[in-house]
Amino acid sequence: MFLKNLMTKKVALFIITAGIFLVSADGGCKQGNESAALNGTWKLEKTNCCGRGMKMIIPEKGTIKTITFQEEGKYKEATNGITSKEGVFSLRKGINDYQYSVGDSANVVLFDSLMSGYITYLKDTLVISFGYMDLQTDFYTKKKK
8 A cells, every 4th residue: 555655646746747847848949949930031922001991912013022030130121132121139928028917928029129029820921910009910921942
């Protein structure tokens, strides 16, 4: 009986320890995976803009707009290969500290510490949504090397 209780306690302790390890490891992997998934050059396919009178805007034929995210936390926007804007970006959870503290844990990209947008992936499409401020939602596909 004593041996059976001891084994049951050891198994329970092992399961609890393994569970804590898996939960903490999963949290760490997601941020790394999110950053790795974002890195690279993305081509703008369309923009839904703006506010309640939403309409779809597709770049003019022959116009290629891209955004490139680099591993060192830099980004660059370009039109037909000519840089129009560049700066730094970071990834976080929640648009701002207040929202994060009340449960907003969605993935966010923060551009130049000024503008933030929710990021999601729909199959091979990156979606950056500034819609929480009645601004645009941009849809990008990853460019092949």
